[in-house]
Amino acid sequence: MRTLLLTGALVCTAGTASALCEDAWYLRNLAFDRAGYCFGSTLGKSVFSADCSTKSPHLTDWDQRMVSAHKQLEASYSCNINTKGRHLASSLIGKLEDIDLLPTLSEFESSCVGYTGAPVTMTSGIGMRNSYPTGSITGGETVHFRFEPWGGFEFVETDSGTGWVPEGAITPNSCEVFAG
Incomplete structure (x- = not known):
């Protein structure tokens, strides 16, 4: 259900x-x-x-x-990053090396827990012409949405990787649980 x-x-x-x-x-x-x-x-x-x-x-x-x-x-958000320090706790460090078009964060996020749809290819950029696959979303994965969509695509994160997917490729109906 x-x-x-x-x-x-x-x-x-x-x-x-x-x-x-x-x-x-x-x-x-x-x-x-x-x-x-x-x-x-x-x-x-x-x-x-x-x-x-x-x-x-x-x-x-x-x-x-x-x-x-x-x-x-x-x-x-009145952000104040201590640039005199040596450590940054960004969750994105090490996840974007294969990404050609960097995403823009949104103030909001949602997640698809237990993806149940067909595999979806994540790409390095928007569209396939100048992009290459960076991974695939498969059954059972949790998919996080916390970036602004653009040009019919949205940037997603999973435990196995990150990348751009066609907007609407993952819907609440293709998740065991959808939060957001």
């Missing part, structure tokens, strides 16, 4: 504004790291690659929109 749980807005996987702040900071700065930015802060140097080339990186239009959205999100 499938159950739909209406729990209101769930904020962050860890359930705290602090977790949202750390993930937003990480995503925003990951775009700069990928563009070759040389970090000056202790935290930036600790979290990101030392393989850098510039203090004035050029971001793609996609990344610039994502960075702007995360700055707004961080401001609305």
